[in-house]
């Protein structure tokens with residue numbers, strides 16, 4: 001795995017980016033449609049030639065417009081995993097995965113053995129003999145992950161890998177990606193629109209807008225205190241980090257109870273995620289001991305038309321109706337209770 005350095009301009013697309021990614025880290029790339037996310041991946045993978053700039057991976061120069069260097073895509077040791085699995089339709093899953101080692105010059109038997117190991121790693125051995133049209137979207141995407149990894153790339157580019165999957169399938173693929181990104185310490189970039197992907201997979205977030213990087217920071221900071229407009233739009237969600245216990249998630253504001261993902265075993269680092277609109281605000285400790293009543297101090301109030309955003313300590317936010325806010329006479333500095341039903345809180349493993 002290698003450090004990535006990109007400095008590139010594509011005039012026609014008004015794209016100008018300067019980015020460094022540390023060896024072994026995963027950077028989530030967020031941004032609105034047309035922001036330049038795919039352009040960035042295109043420049044790195046070699047599918048798109050910048051007008052000016054340089055791409056380096058480890059000690060290799062992949063692109064350098066000054067010297068004319070342009071390593072072709074298949075020789076970059078960069079694997080691109082797209083939204084659609086894009087498997088070869090006439091090959092079995094096994095042969096799709098074996099394609100990478102075969103192209104690298106491995107003998108057929110050796111390539112198939114390597115492919116089998118990767119199918120095992122993505123829990124897809126049972127699909128080895130199937131062709132792509134006999135696979136569901138999620139199964140095909142698992143094969144595509146195996147194929148990308150079988151090439152043993154120095155850099156993995158993931159372009160919305162979960163976007164085409166249904167809600168039931170996405171968690172399994174996300175958890176598979178977390179395993180391969182985390183355990184093997186791979187350098188990776190993942191384009192996504194989903195804060196859950198960011199949370200589960202990335203160490204760092206960049207926000208691209210208008211062909212420029214407008215925000216760059218650690219996941220937690222960008223998701224809870226975004227500085228860019230787009231960051232604020234995608235973030236806007238409550239996030240409490242902690243450690244999974246038998247009874248819930250131990251956080252700095254107490255134990256939080258919610259719907260816990262299967263892979264959150266006791267002792268793992270996880271985050272509780274809930275929408276500001278799922279929070280009810282009380283000025284007195286609530287009766288009947290609801291499962292989640294977090295005592296917080298109000299920071300500021302932000303009018304949003306029919307609703308008011310109550311920003312409180314710990315980076316927590318509640319969105320309540322203007323009428324409710326008026327009735328509660330909320331003001332900065334006041335102590336209140338944020339009450340959230342356990343069914344409104346999802347607890348996910350964090351990267």
Ligand SMILES: Nc1ncnc2c1ncn2[C@@H]1O[C@H](COP(=O)(O)OP(=O)(O)OP(=O)(O)O)[C@@H](O)[C@H]1O
Pocket residue numbers: 012013031032033034035036037038039040
């Ligand atoms: N083939 C192309 N030729 C010319 N301009 C293009 C081409 N592809 C994209 N663009 C332009 O380049 C800019 C960046 O597009 P890009 O596809 O990189 O955005 P994106 O962030 O990946 O968007 P999305 O989330 O919609 O995929 C946009 O203004 C787009 O219109």
